[in-house]
Amino acid sequence: MLTRRALFAGFAIAALFPVGVFAQGLPDLKGRPVTVVTENAYPPLQFVDPKSGQAIGWEYDAMNEIARRLNFKLEYQNVSWDAMIQAVSDGQYDIGMTGITIKDERKEKVDFSEPYMRSEQFMLVRSDETRFSEEKGFAAVGDALIGAQPGTSPFYTAVYNILDGNEQNSRIKLFETFGATVQALKTGDVDLVLTDSVAAKGYVDASNGGLKVIGGPLGAEDFGFIFKRGSDLAAPVNAAITALKADGTFDALNRKWFLDYKMGQ
Template identity: 25%
Template structure:
């Protein structure tokens, strides 16, 4: 009798251990094996997009400026379109123009879109995309100024100019040639205001920039005089040697131009002209 009772208790103990083991295995399986029980949430297999930091001068309409808390303009819209076409992301970092090229060379920026004229001097320290816009400098005076028509009229005059620009270099050459004085400023609005206030006689600025300013602000009290002084082309600047990013920008620029998006961007800010 005792032997029979012992046998029954042993069987019950074995069944209990077996049931506990089965329960533990079931919990483990349902928690880690998506093929048994509720499926685990699927993880995204898409790789994170590459992100690049681009500098810009946000006081340079129509190429870059701030509106309703956002950065917009030809350069910004173009850069966004290129990034979308090539599948990368951008972060815009606004700064004074004079700090943009040093920012690229010091690797604080991956590149810049800021109405940057392509010059041999700049090509020594940064790489450029294919040209995307022909600008060219113009003489700009107060609307009531009738004494300055061309560079020869700059003798004894005062030129307001933005630091670090091709306009500054051109102004320095004109000042040396015709005996003019130069005043330097950090941004275009400040140099324009200096001319309007009568503290400078003339400034030099890229034609589309000042043309846009006069068109959108009838009270600008400025006018363009004479022919364009040169035919500079704008390019997107990239840290020297970054062939991967440069290729993405050039490939994206071509796609944007071929799709008609480029013309759409230009028309938004400058009408039908290119």
């Protein structure tokens, strides 16, 4: 495993090279201003560091590097998940990022980048949970509740892969943010939260033994950045994603955020 010091040293060396060397073959957006919106509620992809109060995470590092290589000027904004896709569709923001699963129905409103990450959903529960250990066991415990944000992949997985296919099922409690679902899990207001392995690891690491992951993966999903339909930013960002995958930058970010970084330290 690379140490945090080794990774930072590698990034520091990389930063010494002029942008043109790294961006060879990539479009030059000539300092164009680009507004990126996120929720800051999905560690370690994007979240507010409890120590510094700064917004950090895998997606921030990736987007900062994409901006550097394409030569555009970043401005970050914050909005709730339930407003994000429509806001980007309406052109209020140029790019949206918050671990957004690429889905055909969402493509009717926004354009997606190429996938930058593949993840699988897992069951996040309190560490003292013994009533169930997988999805069928949860479904059999009639008074057990699951917390989810409406319109998200975890919501639909809860409805169609765990429960009875009824989107109005009273066993699903709805929350405005993903962080609120995890807080409800911690306080006992719900008994299960579905999330991908990325966020699950971050919350387990931060829980001081209070949370755990049970069962196996409930399906793979690809994450992408979103743009207004027809945005001329999609093609340059896709080119940068391809370059970042090819030269190992995304692998380095994976090591930094999923192996070296521990939430709460």
